[in-house]
Amino acid sequence: MKFIVIGGDAAGMSAASRAKRNMPELSVCVYEQTQDVSYSACGMPYNIADAGRQIDDLVVRKASVFREKQDIDLKLGHRVEKIDISNKAIKGKDSSGNAFSDNYDILLIATGASPIIPNLPGFDLPGIFALKSLEDGRKLKQFLRPEIKKAVILGMGYIALEMAESFHNRGISVSMIKHRPQLLPWLSSNLANRVQKELKAHDIQLYDGHPVAGIESTNNQLNVISKDLTLNADIVLTAIGVRPNSQIAKDAQIKTGPSDAILVDSKMATTGKDVFAAGDCASVMHNVSKKQTWIPLALYANRGGWTVADNVCRKNKYIPGVVGTAVFKVFGLQVARTGLNMSEAKKAGFDPVEIVIQSRSRAHAHPGAGKIDVSMVGDVSSGRLLGVQMVGEEGVAHRINAPAIALHGKMSVEEFSLADFAYAPPFSPVWDPLLTAANQLLKKM
Amino acid sequence: MKFIVIGGDAAGMSAASRAKRNMPELSVCVYEQTQDVSYSACGMPYNIADAGRQIDDLVVRKASVFREKQDIDLKLGHRVEKIDISNKAIKGKDSSGNAFSDNYDILLIATGASPIIPNLPGFDLPGIFALKSLEDGRKLKQFLRPEIKKAVILGMGYIALEMAESFHNRGISVSMIKHRPQLLPWLSSNLANRVQKELKAHDIQLYDGHPVAGIESTNNQLNVISKDLTLNADIVLTAIGVRPNSQIAKDAQIKTGPSDAILVDSKMATTGKDVFAAGDCASVMHNVSKKQTWIPLALYANRGGWTVADNVCRKNKYIPGVVGTAVFKVFGLQVARTGLNMSEAKKAGFDPVEIVIQSRSRAHAHPGAGKIDVSMVGDVSSGRLLGVQMVGEEGVAHRINAPAIALHGKMSVEEFSLADFAYAPPFSPVWDPLLTAANQLLKKM
Numbered sequence: 001m002k003f004i005v006i007g008g009d010a011a012g013m014s015a016a017s018r019a020k021r022n023m024p025e026l027s028v029c030v031y032e033q034t035q036d037v038s039y040s041a042c043g044m045p046y047n048i049a050d051a052g053r054q055i056d057d058l059v060v061r062k063a064s065v066f067r068e069k070q071d072i073d074l075k076l077g078h079r080v081e082k083i084d085i086s087n088k089a090i091k092g093k094d095s096s097g098n099a100f101s102d103n104y105d106i107l108l109i110a111t112g113a114s115p116i117i118p119n120l121p122g123f124d125l126p127g128i129f130a131l132k133s134l135e136d137g138r139k140l141k142q143f144l145r146p147e148i149k150k151a152v153i154l155g156m157g158y159i160a161l162e163m164a165e166s167f168h169n170r171g172i173s174v175s176m177i178k179h180r181p182q183l184l185p186w187l188s189s190n191l192a193n194r195v196q197k198e199l200k201a202h203d204i205q206l207y208d209g210h211p212v213a214g215i216e217s218t219n220n221q222l223n224v225i226s227k228d229l230t231l232n233a234d235i236v237l238t239a240i241g242v243r244p245n246s247q248i249a250k251d252a253q254i255k256t257g258p259s260d261a262i263l264v265d266s267k268m269a270t271t272g273k274d275v276f277a278a279g280d281c282a283s284v285m286h287n288v289s290k291k292q293t294w295i296p297l298a299l300y301a302n303r304g305g306w307t308v309a310d311n312v313c314r315k316n317k318y319i320p321g322v323v324g325t326a327v328f329k330v331f332g333l334q335v336a337r338t339g340l341n342m343s344e345a346k347k348a349g350f351d352p353v354e355i356v357i358q359s360r361s362r363a364h365a366h367p368g369a370g371k372i373d374v375s376m377v378g379d380v381s382s383g384r385l386l387g388v389q390m391v392g393e394e395g396v397a398h399r400i401n402a403p404a405i406a407l408h409g410k411m412s413v414e415e416f417s418l419a420d421f422a423y424a425p426p427f428s429p430v431w432d433p434l435l436t437a438a439n440q441l442l443k444k445m
Numbered sequence: 446m447k448f449i450v451i452g453g454d455a456a457g458m459s460a461a462s463r464a465k466r467n468m469p470e471l472s473v474c475v476y477e478q479t480q481d482v483s484y485s486a487c488g489m490p491y492n493i494a495d496a497g498r499q500i501d502d503l504v505v506r507k508a509s510v511f512r513e514k515q516d517i518d519l520k521l522g523h524r525v526e527k528i529d530i531s532n533k534a535i536k537g538k539d540s541s542g543n544a545f546s547d548n549y550d551i552l553l554i555a556t557g558a559s560p561i562i563p564n565l566p567g568f569d570l571p572g573i574f575a576l577k578s579l580e581d582g583r584k585l586k587q588f589l590r591p592e593i594k595k596a597v598i599l600g601m602g603y604i605a606l607e608m609a610e611s612f613h614n615r616g617i618s619v620s621m622i623k624h625r626p627q628l629l630p631w632l633s634s635n636l637a638n639r640v641q642k643e644l645k646a647h648d649i650q651l652y653d654g655h656p657v658a659g660i661e662s663t664n665n666q667l668n669v670i671s672k673d674l675t676l677n678a679d680i681v682l683t684a685i686g687v688r689p690n691s692q693i694a695k696d697a698q699i700k701t702g703p704s705d706a707i708l709v710d711s712k713m714a715t716t717g718k719d720v721f722a723a724g725d726c727a728s729v730m731h732n733v734s735k736k737q738t739w740i741p742l743a744l745y746a747n748r749g750g751w752t753v754a755d756n757v758c759r760k761n762k763y764i765p766g767v768v769g770t771a772v773f774k775v776f777g778l779q780v781a782r783t784g785l786n787m788s789e790a791k792k793a794g795f796d797p798v799e800i801v802i803q804s805r806s807r808a809h810a811h812p813g814a815g816k817i818d819v820s821m822v823g824d825v826s827s828g829r830l831l832g833v834q835m836v837g838e839e840g841v842a843h844r845i846n847a848p849a850i851a852l853h854g855k856m857s858v859e860e861f862s863l864a865d866f867a868y869a870p871p872f873s874p875v876w877d878p879l880l881t882a883a884n885q886l887l888k889k890m
Contacts (some may be wrong), residue, residue, distance in 0.1 A: 363487065
């Protein structure tokens, strides 16, 4: 039996490796269009921040290991361009332009996502970067010579914010610009304001509500042009979001869903016979809204890959979906979320109510405490916990996993408020900030 | 209606305050035998570690606030000695030796717990301390003059360990001695070994398996005497555990349970008519073993107090019990647990299996990562998650709350392994250490 994987990053290589471990006699072939496999893409902003580190430190496992130790037929520089479902075949071109084709018994599409580049003048000029593949990171890092002093970042999402910190740490001044008003509009406003203050405290200039019209190059400088504003830069980073690489699936009549991501069921199967999809190109089921959605995150890619491998090997593995847990760091702050915010909850048909509280990261009178802001959303009609957001200097990143588990378990706000949290003075108040939020939210429900 | 509370610490004052907030017309009277109310007892080791801080920094709310702002009749220096359930009366003596008596409609026993002092020669010598009340902490801290250079701690539980660090930070060399062999016998052995190494790295001398026979005083020094060993000290701390102050309840024919703690139901009611109990003197229901047990922890005391207040005010509040979540810090390590360990699980009638793994606190190639050791226990017959223990330099204290929620929700190990955890390189690997442990445990189940 032959298992072909298109795409050699998190989902693709997780699937290939696990399928081989599950069933050593399986023939596994991976087609990857770049020269890189199995690297920690999320680590790039931190790697770029440190001039002394090699970008290739982020490689988790080398191609040779997959080939020699795991007997995976890994073809780098091979771009698959067409899937023929009726003939169970794929076609493509390698990096020298030679055509290739192959036949599968089972296929996995793990083509990932690509950065959105605005279709506006000047975005092809030198000095303008995006950051998704390791090769993107390699090129960007090489470009950061000592004379690079000013960066403009398009977008204010979490990759944009991580890169703002990264540039700042390299001594580069940073301006950020985006089309829509409001920083982190998905974040409860008190919490978003705190992130904004943190950015301003590190001299990051924020220009939200400024649509970019194009980029020009004059006197060896890039000018990012908006209606009422021109920002000069030595380097420009486009980080306004990504879109799933699903065209190849659509061309093969495979159904796509939200954000044009490839629709998959709880076994990661697409609507195409014997074709699976996983990773940033695939949809996920949201366990709170009970709707298919698209949230490209590393854990889903890895877990999705494993799930495909188990189903390829007839293990009948189902996964229950996600609750949208995420965290990022921006300078001294940790920002985390799980579940739905107010507007998402309304959209999903709930009758939501929100509480926003501020508490401390350590016990009364324990030195070194920081403030933790918590937003918690519950459903008035059912009493269910729907979502939590947190911002703080410490104790946020791992705390968010507790309400995430509660969301998986469809726990009510009251049940959550009565849960047994760990307490010691260096780590939390007796009433953990999450318990305080739940206690306060109950009063509004 | 008159609500009388015996004991003015966490459970007692939580109950008194909340009852007054719930029902301002309620007459609330608290009898407290010491001169202190409402302080962070758990903060004492950290306060004592810092010569520059006043022990009274740990007071959360002063007696005057309870009296003046909350209209609570707070009687300090009043020791209740007898409860007469048939006449709904209490009797006692104040600090000047004058008898007093009072009548209640509803009574709360919140008498806490007392340190166990061995009934052996020499434990009444000067320089020997225990640490439970704020007055204990006050006296101990006053005693720590610059000439105090050597401490012996009896016991190796978490208060003993916190105080070892506290003394160490004050420049006092520390030896610890206990009767039974093995440091932290409830902790999985790999994890306990790691704690032991941390203690040794800070020059803490450990003498486990050495029963103490008594203490003698010679040449202005204390000698802690064991069969084959004598330890010299300028100060001795007895930290071999606490026992519930339940004698007053037993004398009134109120039923006690495990460890002689006062038995309470899910409304915190005792077997005595109109008598509640809460805090370190009361039992708790363990939600995993489904057995009454005794775990004296601050959150249970605060929550128990609130529950009593709500039931006093006819709000019919039930609490679901605990899962035994706890954390402490010892030098550079965080040590946390929730649920049952192997031997507790066997005793509770499960068919448990354990996995012990080591993972990292940050992503692949992210600098500054520490190691996290995880023990996870599951039930082979039902598939249920039963307990988790963790030790690590960072990311342990709050991570433990996720499996705690899973235990409340009776989640299976497989469901837990498929949960949506937060990931960003500074905070965890893509597969959180808890997910790695669950994935590995599944293979053994």
